[in-house]
Amino acid sequence: MGNNTIKGISTITLHTASHENDNFSHTTPIYATSTFTFGSAQEGMERFKGEDKTRLYSRWGNPTFTAAEKTIEALEARGLTNKNGTPLEVKALLHASGQAAMSTLFFSNLSAGDCLISHYSLYGGSQELMQKVLNEAGVKVILIDIHNEALLLETIQANPNTKLIHLETPANPTLQCVDIEAVCKIAHAHGIKVSVDNTVATPYLQQPFALGADFVFHSATKFLNGHGSALHGVLLGKDLELMHTKVWKWHVLLGGNSNAFDAYLLIQGMKTLELRMEKHCSNAKKVATYLQQHPAIAHVNYTGFTTHPHHTIANKQMKQHAPLISFELKGGIEAGKKFIDAVEICTRAVSLGTVDTLVSHPASMTHMSIPKTEREKYGITDGLIRMSVGIENIEDLEADLAQALAKAQL
Numbered sequence: 001m002g003n004n005t006i007k008g009i010s011t012i013t014l015h016t017a018s019h020e021n022d023n024f025s026h027t028t029p030i031y032a033t034s035t036f037t038f039g040s041a042q043e044g045m046e047r048f049k050g051e052d053k054t055r056l057y058s059r060w061g062n063p064t065f066t067a068a069e070k071t072i073e074a075l076e077a078r079g080l081t082n083k084n085g086t087p088l089e090v091k092a093l094l095h096a097s098g099q100a101a102m103s104t105l106f107f108s109n110l111s112a113g114d115c116l117i118s119h120y121s122l123y124g125g126s127q128e129l130m131q132k133v134l135n136e137a138g139v140k141v142i143l144i145d146i147h148n149e150a151l152l153l154e155t156i157q158a159n160p161n162t163k164l165i166h167l168e169t170p171a172n173p174t175l176q177c178v179d180i181e182a183v184c185k186i187a188h189a190h191g192i193k194v195s196v197d198n199t200v201a202t203p204y205l206q207q208p209f210a211l212g213a214d215f216v217f218h219s220a221t222k223f224l225n226g227h228g229s230a231l232h233g234v235l236l237g238k239d240l241e242l243m244h245t246k247v248w249k250w251h252v253l254l255g256g257n258s259n260a261f262d263a264y265l266l267i268q269g270m271k272t273l274e275l276r277m278e279k280h281c282s283n284a285k286k287v288a289t290y291l292q293q294h295p296a297i298a299h300v301n302y303t304g305f306t307t308h309p310h311h312t313i314a315n316k317q318m319k320q321h322a323p324l325i326s327f328e329l330k331g332g333i334e335a336g337k338k339f340i341d342a343v344e345i346c347t348r349a350v351s352l353g354t355v356d357t358l359v360s361h362p363a364s365m366t367h368m369s370i371p372k373t374e375r376e377k378y379g380i381t382d383g384l385i386r387m388s389v390g391i392e393n394i395e396d397l398e399a400d401l402a403q404a405l406a407k408a409q410l
């Protein structure tokens, strides 16, 4: 049975990787090797000439990486077809981290003199990569309120060298959402490609290729791995020719390859993606509702609430609402600190998408390097607390929140 006939997310994540395996091992082997052997000079020459460069040198590819890549390809292309009705094929490249995958994305699509358009409220590392590294490399980076279509059009017209529009939706930590389909229509009408950071939604909730995206990016460190056991990034593209040539070339020359052990951890983690996401999402809805009615809370950002400014966009493009929320206490930053210190079940840590609930403070942690005046423009205030809702039993989570909020009010 080929991947194209598999319909369900769990079937994909349980069975795709097992095809990359020659020795009847039930789980995907960890190919801990830097290089691969040839039987003869002739065989070596043929393998170097071939399409499949995964059995030459591990910076170029490795069977354990391939197993992870094939699984993510199947997830992102699941149920999608080309214009002529044939199943959509996409190519994934596994990297050492999200940042490494994003570097390959930007450097293979942009060179000095080109322009990149993106929006506010991005992951801190993405914004820094744009403003500190790309800017120095001569790429013009423009961050705008991309919900304003007239402004987007105006920006494109004023910058005819725009090659890429990068979206992050939902965006961490205020859960702002961008209408992927609407932006793709405008971009494509001007010959511009669109990349989408799908880290927070995962292919369980949202498939950007269905909405017109040219590239999909993941920090697979988060929900795809799910257990916080390793860092990984993945870049997927639907222009196979481009992915196998220019993008692949930048990937192997920048050297941001993954390693076999981390790829194995990712494959194992993804097996329960669907089960985890169902529980993450249902817990997040309950936690957000609980917090919303609590007298100590000023406001909660959760796309499932009709009061969230992008509730309609989220409903349009996501299957359910993402399990990431942020909130502010009425007591501001001081109450927030007390709350973070008082939690007993929730884990105090940055990152997101792990099986346990994580709480962090964006202003002093993930978004520390973004100037205060700038982050406040898009809602990252000093008192904002971010919560990546885990899969704990909901009674225990609510009890922990209740006791921590009581202490925060003292």
Ligand SMILES: *Cc1c(COP(=O)(O)O)cnc(C)c1O
Pocket: 097, 098, 099, 100, 123, 125, 126, 168, 172, 197, 199, 200, 219, 220, 221, 222, 231, 232, 233, 352
């Ligand atoms: C974590 C994260 C990244 C960066 O990924 P790393 O794996 O930490 O390099 C990019 N985008 C989003 C939305 C993230 O949450």
